[in-house]
Amino acid sequence: MVYSYYPGCTLKTKAKDLDKYARECAKVLGFELEEIENWQCCGGVYPLGSDEIASKLSSVRALNEAKTKGQDLVTVCSACHHVIKRTNDDMKNVEDIRTRANNYMEFKEPYAGETTVLHYLEVLRDKVGFDVLKEKVVNPLNGRKIGAYYGCLLLRPSKIVQFDDPENPSIIEDFIKALGGTPVIYPYRNECCGGYISLKEKEMSGRMVDRIMDSASGFGAEELITACPLCMYNLNKSESANKLPVHYFTEILAEALGVKEV
Amino acid sequence: MSSVSNAEMTNKIREISGSNPQKCMKCGKCSASCPSFNEMDIKPHQFVSYVNDGNVEALMASKSLGKCLSCFACVERCPRDVKPGKLVDAARQMLIRQQGQAMLTPEEIPEMVDEAMPQQLLMSAFRRYSR
Numbered sequence: 024m025v026y027s028y029y030p031g032c033t034l035k036t037k038a039k040d041l042d043k044y045a046r047e048c049a050k051v052l053g054f055e056l057e058e059i060e061n062w063q064c065c066g067g068v069y070p071l072g073s074d075e076i077a078s079k080l081s082s083v084r085a086l087n088e089a090k091t092k093g094q095d096l097v098t099v100c101s102a103c104h105h106v107i108k109r110t111n112d113d114m115k116n117v118e119d120i121r122t123r124a125n126n127y128m129e130f131k132e133p134y135a136g137e138t139t140v141l142h143y144l145e146v147l148r149d150k151v152g153f154d155v156l157k158e159k160v161v162n163p164l165n166g167r168k169i170g171a172y173y174g175c176l177l178l179r180p181s182k183i184v185q186f187d188d189p190e191n192p193s194i195i196e197d198f199i200k201a202l203g204g205t206p207v208i209y210p211y212r213n214e215c216c217g218g219y220i221s222l223k224e225k226e227m228s229g230r231m232v233d234r235i236m237d238s239a240s241g242f243g244a245e246e247l248i249t250a251c252p253l254c255m256y257n258l259n260k261s262e263s264a265n266k267l268p269v270h271y272f273t274e275i276l277a278e279a280l281g282v283k284e285v
Numbered sequence: 286m287s288s289v290s291n292a293e294m295t296n297k298i299r300e301i302s303g304s305n306p307q308k309c310m311k312c313g314k315c316s317a318s319c320p321s322f323n324e325m326d327i328k329p330h331q332f333v334s335y336v337n338d339g340n341v342e343a344l345m346a347s348k349s350l351g352k353c354l355s356c357f358a359c360v361e362r363c364p365r366d367v368k369p370g371k372l373v374d375a376a377r378q379m380l381i382r383q384q385g386q387a388m389l390t391p392e393e394i395p396e397m398v399d400e401a402m403p404q405q406l407l408m409s410a411f412r413r414y415s416r
Contacts, residue, residue, distance in 0.1 A: 067409035
């Protein structure tokens with residue numbers, strides 16, 4: 024199976040481990056990520072204003088590119104997943120945005136939300152299957168106590184992103200189990216890390232990530248995993264005495280599949 | 286502050302947000318869910334009432350505009366689909382679309398950057414805080 028792949032700005036720079044291991048593990052799992060040509064940054068946050076068109080066009084271009092190739096579009100970064108899925112929903116369901124975006128783009132054929140957008144974790148769950156993933160594991164994680172940090176962008180708004188139950192998600196826990204780890208469920212796993220506030224108000228995001236660390240370690244987690252480079256950055260700034268190491272989900276996947284040296 | 290009437294501004298905020306604040310039943314779930322609640326002068330549930338009362342100028346002067354994290358907890362949990370976060374963002378848009386009102390300028394960036402900072406953070410902040 025070949026998927027169109029949208030890496031996004033940060034996976035080419037600060038989050039290379041998210042990108043590299045996603046690609047290498049895909050090969051082991053029997054699918055391929057084909058990077059779309061000339062992709063442009065999604066903008067990091069979904070433009071909420073109903074009259075904002077220009078800021079959605081980079082997503083529309085990527086979506087249309089995947090449509091032309093007849094492929095589903097895969098993202099690994101939580102933010103790209105969020106922005107592109109929501110823009111796709113607009114193109115499918117919001118006539119005003121669809122019309123104006125298409126007037127601007129002038130594709131050969133108007134784009135109307137035909138592409139399916141999948142997060143890499145959704146590919147693992149819904150296409151590969153966690154049972155098949157489990158069979159491919161060569162270095163099981165030996166019961167390591169791992170807390171899934173979902174944050175905001177993977178889950179909400181659930182009606183649109185349709186990723187998992189927004190209040191009681193299980194996809195990353197099932198992923199951890201498939202790799203032989205022990206998932207630790209803790210209350211703050213779907214609470215915000217502060218997101219972009221950490222640029223201007225470091226104390227505020229600091230308090231937020233400290234609460235996340237305290238919550239996770241209090242429930243017995245010994246490490247956290249995330250799919251978001253900004254969550255990773257913010258969590259690593261925690262000054263809590265309970266601060267835990269944070270990894271990208273692709274890193275533990277690569278360890279379990281023998282792609283990454285342990 | 287502007288020659289535009291409050292009624293026009295109220296219409297504009299409803300248009301940009303695509304939200305109908307009159308559906309609000311004042312349950313307070315948005316404020317109870319908001320991770321920035323303590324930082325806000327006008328709380329998410331109050332934000333909805335301000336729009337209903339046509340008091341948009343007060344919203345545009347509110348420090349809450351810079352505190353919303355776009356985490357969508359209020360949007361997810363609103364039982365009436367009012368989506369308070371979209372109202373906050375619409376008020377923020379109305380402010381920063383005015384000349385000289387950007388909440389973040391490129392000149393401020395060098396002091397804020399560190400080695401580990403992901404591009405995603407700069408992109409997201411500029412999208413939210415400036416035109």
